Amino acid sequence: MRLLQRILEVGVLTAVVDATLQIVPGGTWTATNTGKHIQAHGGGMIKVGDTYYWVGEDKTDGSAFQNVNCYSSSNLVEWKYEGALLSRQGSGDLGPNRVVERPKVIYNRSTKQYVLWMHIDSSSYGDAKVGVATGSSVCGTYSYKGSFRPLNFESRDMGLFVDDDDKGYLLTEDRKNGLRIDLLSDDYLTVKASTYLWKDSIEAPAMIKKNGVYFMFGSKLTGWDPNDNVYSTATKISGPWSSWKGFADSGSKTYVSQTNYILPIGDNAIYMGDRWVSSNLMRSTYVWLPLQISGTTASMKNAVNWVPNVSSGSPTSGPSEASYEGESAQLSGGAKAVSCSGCSGSNVAGYIGGSTTGSALFASVSSSATTRSTIRIKYRNGDSSQRFADVSVNGGAVQRIAFLPNSGSDPDSSSLHADLKSGTNTVKISMTGSWGPDIDRLMVPSS
Template sequence: MHFIRNTLGPGFLLSTVNASLQIIPGGTWTATNTGKHIQAHGGGILKVGSTYYWVGEDKTDGSSFQNVNCYSSSNLVEWKYEGAILSRQGSGDLGPSRIVERPKIIFNKATNQYVAWMHIDSSDYGDAKVGVATGSSPCGTYTYKGSFRPLNFESRDMGVYVDDDGKGYLLTEDRKNGLRIDLLSDDYLTVKSSTYVWKEKIESPAVIKKNGVYFMFGSKLTGWDPNDNVYSTATSLSGPWSAWKTFADSGSNTYASQTTFILPVGNNFMYMGDRWVKDNLMRSTYIWLPLTISGTSASMKNAVNWVPDVNSGSLSAGPSENSYEGESAQLSGGAKTVSCSGCSGKNSAGYVGGSDNGAVYFGSVSSSASTRTTIRIKHLNGDKSQRFADFTNSKAIVDSTSVTLFVFAPPSPNNPAHQATMPRRKLDKPVISPDLAASKSHSGFLSLPGELRIAIYAWALFPLVDTITIRGVSRPQHLSKTILKPAIFRLNRQIREESLHYLCSNKAFKLLLLQPAIVFLEVIGLTGRRALEVLEILLAPSDLLETNKIEVLTTFLRDTRKLREVRIINYTHSDSRPHLEVFKSKLETAVRSTGKGSDCELYFWEGI
């Protein structure tokens, strides 16, 4: 297949059969509501009803603990960021320069509590403990209970497993003695006894059971570098267990990944692995693949794409793809063809986005899919930090959503996945535009000079007010009756984006209470958040206790690029003052990481 390889300019591949959304192993995976690469490394998944909850490590700022993040999905492909179940504290196990890894959650039916287990350590990995936290919902706020060494043995990489009889087990790597299985207490909060110990040095453990046979999967000890992961089988957790065997192609290093979890999907199983990027952990990606279990054997093959069907439990091969070359597309703005020794055809589309608004347009793109399908973009990012791109259609057939473009050294391109609603046959000039480069349209309005369009936006969008107040909003659709009511927002995608950019960069916004603030920041999207300049947020004392929502708020604020003033008004009392201090710290960290950085003025007022 002739893939697209670009320096900065993108190309893409499009599925061409009736297909559901696909998983792209190793692709940059963008959360549906943040436009950012999912940060859930070393994680695991718990299914509750028809919803899957994925928890994992936030590596945005490196290896030190930041958050244990939680995402939700109904199809295993599209993931929504729900917030952090645990976040960095001022001191203690969850404090600065601490290590929190391999978080997993299980549900205890007797106590009706969700229990999170994780590896707790010092920066030199000398503590070697497990930590425990509890919550009343999968992605809610968890209460940290503390850390300990299970049965007084060291514990680093770990996992958890709940058997058919409801008994829980800790899977723990004891560097001095080997890989262990320990029985948990009835409430899953402590360890009762040892069940089995392998003498071999195996980490990143995960257990499943099929037809009475237990499978233990794990990785050899090679640090951040991948290796040929292995598995062992038994008919009892207490053994005897078989010798270790590989389950992926020998020498493939498990397709450059390390086991983190094995997820049952119907009667089948999905391998979940981390592809670590040790010199930039935030851009580590995920290798998810169908895992074949037969008798006492496990096997797995690599794939460019594949289709999970959570309703039937099938994990099927992905469809064939049409491919489109970036340098053969229509280039505009500052985009131009550049030489690229590692690219197909030795050329690519470069200089996309940036101050010259470079953009790449692909004409006559077709798909025979009758449902929503997946676009696979391959690119090279020439910057030293991540970039963000929007994929849109000039006739507004495809919703505009964002993908994350990470640094990737030539000549190997990154492989991000992006889901979009595709019509059955043909798209008219889809555009990939990093940094929100303007997309091209042939409508009369968009052919007007930019200065004239701005004047029209100024006339149409609340010309008599400088500050817009958002109150009483609990759902996104509520905003369609207020600030998004003007008809100009409904003309087409590009006009909506331009309107939002004008509105957010020219008005101050007063957000009354935490929930309306989150809804507003979500609805205006990445375009609006990047344009915001002045915000005022009023918080009730109860808002400060909503740590999960506060994490969502600060995540959205990290998207801003032009914020110059943020005012926080809090009607507090003495009991909530410690929570206010935590909020101040989180807010300042979020705002200082934005484009304006230290230039943004932060004000805090406290009332009674």
């Protein structure tokens, strides 16, 4: 890939000439085979061969446990729903009105089993336990083994880490005592011993190791509200560990997100965070950003969009974009321009779908290259649930795209991944049977 001769901020992101598939932090992220926003909150990642598997919480119907979901991708951008590892049962830890959070999967090479750990709790968060399940395939059905308090201590937010010597560790927030690292048994099914304890109040733990240095990331305790997340380092997992310090811009509240996992990629890493919406957890989104690691220092800058480049392991900035106004598209059926104070041009293409099957056709969308890329659809949705639209590029197959509810007057982004040809393209947005979103504009890669 040809790189422009410029580096953004600290040099993590470099611009690309050819448009490519992009991650859009905080936007609606539609699964390729469901047409719905991905439900993998508080999740983790495991790579098997050339495929990444994203395991997380299903918050479709609120905070009570529904499913631990699994999605797969080869490029970290386009995600396919594979199924549920665990689902709600009639009673017990996985029963109605129970809490199952922060699911993480690791692979035990000795037993050849995938091992799933999660936070297990009551609706009042009084149980404070971990739960364990096993499976013979990464995205298959898992067998739940039960729950316990590790070493008889409370455990709420948790994570997992496997070291170079295959020793596994539980990262666990013990509200009364602090943040713990506990050594797992050889089969990864229970806890053997305490490895380290921070007496600080830190939750949402996630760990990586780079060039012999351990990095522990975590969040301060502010409930569902974001804060400036922090990290600590050590050259031995048993310590001593450094004091906590921030890795994102001070005061940014980690770009309105909370740590859930750190994914190593190339010489650096990807920060995976949740942007929680406590009043409607289904509409919580994901803030993934490149994380630069240098010696014992971690740093991260915000981005509207960026390219993960899994093959090279070198994240690059998103391409420059051209804007196409919704109200300037060819509107048909019942679709028409509607006033929107916070939108570009102060108008949107409204009444998409509905009884008159309104649609918007963008007939002159330009691309400088023939490539598969990401179009950001800026939209408004004043409902409390997802809206949907059917999108076709150049008359090709229709994709069902989700659009989460948004509050305030500013439009949000939903990602459309599509094949563009060099020159002029068409993008048609329509819906049958229900109302689609109001379309503010398309943001299309132009270089």
